[in-house]
Amino acid sequence: MSEKNKNQSSGRRNFFRLLTAGGAGMILSPALGSGTASASEAPPTEKPATNIQEALKHPRTASSMPGHFPGRVRQVTHSGCIKDNVIQQVVVDKMLTALMLDLTGEKSVKRAWRKFVSPHDVIGLKVNPVAGKLLTTSHELVKAVIAQLEEAGIHRKNIVIWDRREMELQETGFLPENYPGIKITGTEQKDAKGSFFDSNGKLYGESMIDKEWSYWADVEGKYDAYTLPYMVNEGKDSYFSNICTKQVTKIINLPILKNAGSSVTLCMKNLAFGAITNTGRLHEKLWHDTVAEVCAFPPLRDKVVLNIVDGLIGCYNGGPAANPQFICQYNLLLGGSDAVAVDRIGLNIVSAKRIEMKLQKEENASASLFLKRAEELGLGIGDNSRIDLKTINLS
Amino acid sequence: MRKFLFSLLGTALLLVAALPSRAQLLSNELLPGMKIDKEVSYDGTSLYGYIDGGSTLYFEYGFDWLIVQEVSFQSEKFTVEDYRMKSCLGAFGIYSINTFQCADADQQGMISCLNPHQLQLFLGHCYISIVNTTGTAVAGSASLTLAQKLKEIIPSEEGLILPEFLSGKLAKITGEVKFIQGELGLQNGLPDWSDYLAGIKDFQLWIQLTKKDDKESRSALLSFAGKNDLEIFLKQASLVPSGAGWKSKEGQSEKWTVTKKGENQVWIVVN
Numbered sequence: 001m002s003e004k005n006k007n008q009s010s011g012r013r014n015f016f017r018l019l020t021a022g023g024a025g026m027i028l029s030p031a032l033g034s035g036t037a038s039a040s041e042a043p044p045t046e047k048p049a050t051n052i053q054e055a056l057k058h059p060r061t062a063s064s065m066p067g068h069f070p071g072r073v074r075q076v077t078h079s080g081c082i083k084d085n086v087i088q089q090v091v092v093d094k095m096l097t098a099l100m101l102d103l104t105g106e107k108s109v110k111r112a113w114r115k116f117v118s119p120h121d122v123i124g125l126k127v128n129p130v131a132g133k134l135l136t137t138s139h140e141l142v143k144a145v146i147a148q149l150e151e152a153g154i155h156r157k158n159i160v161i162w163d164r165r166e167m168e169l170q171e172t173g174f175l176p177e178n179y180p181g182i183k184i185t186g187t188e189q190k191d192a193k194g195s196f197f198d199s200n201g202k203l204y205g206e207s208m209i210d211k212e213w214s215y216w217a218d219v220e221g222k223y224d225a226y227t228l229p230y231m232v233n234e235g236k237d238s239y240f241s242n243i244c245t246k247q248v249t250k251i252i253n254l255p256i257l258k259n260a261g262s263s264v265t266l267c268m269k270n271l272a273f274g275a276i277t278n279t280g281r282l283h284e285k286l287w288h289d290t291v292a293e294v295c296a297f298p299p300l301r302d303k304v305v306l307n308i309v310d311g312l313i314g315c316y317n318g319g320p321a322a323n324p325q326f327i328c329q330y331n332l333l334l335g336g337s338d339a340v341a342v343d344r345i346g347l348n349i350v351s352a353k354r355i356e357m358k359l360q361k362e363e364n365a366s367a368s369l370f371l372k373r374a375e376e377l378g379l380g381i382g383d384n385s386r387i388d389l390k391t392i393n394l395s
Numbered sequence: 396m397r398k399f400l401f402s403l404l405g406t407a408l409l410l411v412a413a414l415p416s417r418a419q420l421l422s423n424e425l426l427p428g429m430k431i432d433k434e435v436s437y438d439g440t441s442l443y444g445y446i447d448g449g450s451t452l453y454f455e456y457g458f459d460w461l462i463v464q465e466v467s468f469q470s471e472k473f474t475v476e477d478y479r480m481k482s483c484l485g486a487f488g489i490y491s492i493n494t495f496q497c498a499d500a501d502q503q504g505m506i507s508c509l510n511p512h513q514l515q516l517f518l519g520h521c522y523i524s525i526v527n528t529t530g531t532a533v534a535g536s537a538s539l540t541l542a543q544k545l546k547e548i549i550p551s552e553e554g555l556i557l558p559e560f561l562s563g564k565l566a567k568i569t570g571e572v573k574f575i576q577g578e579l580g581l582q583n584g585l586p587d588w589s590d591y592l593a594g595i596k597d598f599q600l601w602i603q604l605t606k607k608d609d610k611e612s613r614s615a616l617l618s619f620a621g622k623n624d625l626e627i628f629l630k631q632a633s634l635v636p637s638g639a640g641w642k643s644k645e646g647q648s649e650k651w652t653v654t655k656k657g658e659n660q661v662w663i664v665v666n
Contacts, residue, residue, distance in 0.1 A: 085530070130446070130447050131446075132474075133528075134512075134526070165444075223440060224438075224439055224440060224441070226437075226438050226439060226440075226441035226444075227439065227440040227441040227443055227444070229444070230441065230443050230444035231443065260448065261579060261582030261583055261586070262582050262586040262589065265448070273447070273448065279443075279447075279448075280440060280443050283448055283451045284451065287448075317495065317583065318493065318583075319449070320446070320447060320448055320449050321446040321449035323493060323513070323524075324510065324511075324512035324513040324526055325494075325495050325496065325497075325508075325510045325512075325513055325515075326495065327512075354586070357495075357496075359495075359586060360586040360587055361587055364582075364586055364589055364590070365590060366589070366590075366593070
């Protein structure tokens, strides 16, 4: 346990102080109006530059986002998908089948999945275990997807379950014994002894990145020794994981229906922040831009063919972490090839829940900035009026 | 016990606290039958490794370190997250925006929020979350026992002062009082006001939410760091001059009354 930061200054917040003795009930702000400049007194902060133009130089392919069905979103609900807090596998199988058939217009599960993948592909299932056991992509959905991929002729050896952190996959039950024959991997890794470093002192994560692909942004990432293994590298580059650049040929995205503040962390966030390193620097000034722009790079743009949002259990506040009081049963799946359109519908659902629970009165104007940026980049449709949404109630 | 608690608050407005040490953590010897199955710590920005982007909210409030313990107790499994903040104020702020619709609040002399799967606590420099997997009454009761033990082992040396307007008026703290000091705190604790304070980096907001006859009202003390920030806030909240202060424009559903309280500080009432 390191306590090295225990007595560090709390930074610029220090100029605000509360009385701790004498004069109780008043706020003492000894340096208010002096010392540290506030945002309004400082020069206007310009958004840091990024290398998004580099991404746009790469020609689009037939499978580039938004994929086969721009603007098309299917929402499948079933009130019996969870009983006694246990997700019902049989019901989830039916929900997924209904979603796939209606989304594609096909009559069989095999043909529906073959719209997106073939037996020659290596298919990455991008899950989201970051919030731990309480709010991970459900095993029932992942198993339903795998079963239908097999039905479509995909061999288990051609399926990879992946996320940014291998240890979080393990902690949430994405283990070989639960998924025999399927590769499970993450960019950031620990060995059996719990070390992030190999015998040569090199981060395991370093061997998992592809320096040919980088999201550059004019924000310096600088980390202490405890944080670096979770970021893999410092500096202004965020490298793509070689899982998505080299190991897989197609990606099926399986995020969870979660809020992030008054916005959401769904398809694009799961992809963007899950596929690159050195993300700590990107949250403050470039969250919305990163969510959209990283998805415009070919390793994601050209490989993500399908998005299925796990809304069986989700949350409406406290996300992306799991705060039990905000976890709820949405009892639904959302699906589409267009990650932007799916995110738009997901944002509608989460915002409505937040309004119902009196957390806010209307959708926050800034909540959808990432959708607007994604539309500008041609990644999909974020405008409700242009989205073809169909809701299928199974019971 | 509750009466005692709030008489203490009303008199001195002192929420006692202390800088933490490892001796203030749960350990196997503390309660009969309790076992720490696993313990992980996160220091400084390594919190990214635990909750990734969710960590930025904690950084905003002055995060110091976190101990996550997996605990077996009374045939239940618990995850105890002990977030140590650099100040009592930061710990209270995080607690205040993380608690919501508590089934039971501020019981047994603690600043706490109990829901079926979670007990949250504000203790000194700590925001503590105790999560159970079953959501049963037994798990809830065991959570309270763990919380009481934490209260015993976290010493009381340093205080946090609540602002004067909260003095003597509180039926309870949890759910009524929030302390917000940044953009992410606003998004999580008071998203309705996010647009009003957009672009203002340094502010402190104490807000009391009260409900009477199904009607909610808000009283708030808002302090800015910069001279121009008040003007930005007034403009973004669409407030217009009225007498010595400001008010909301005619026709708006919420009635705001804003008066200047001090340099770069205003008192706000919303009905």
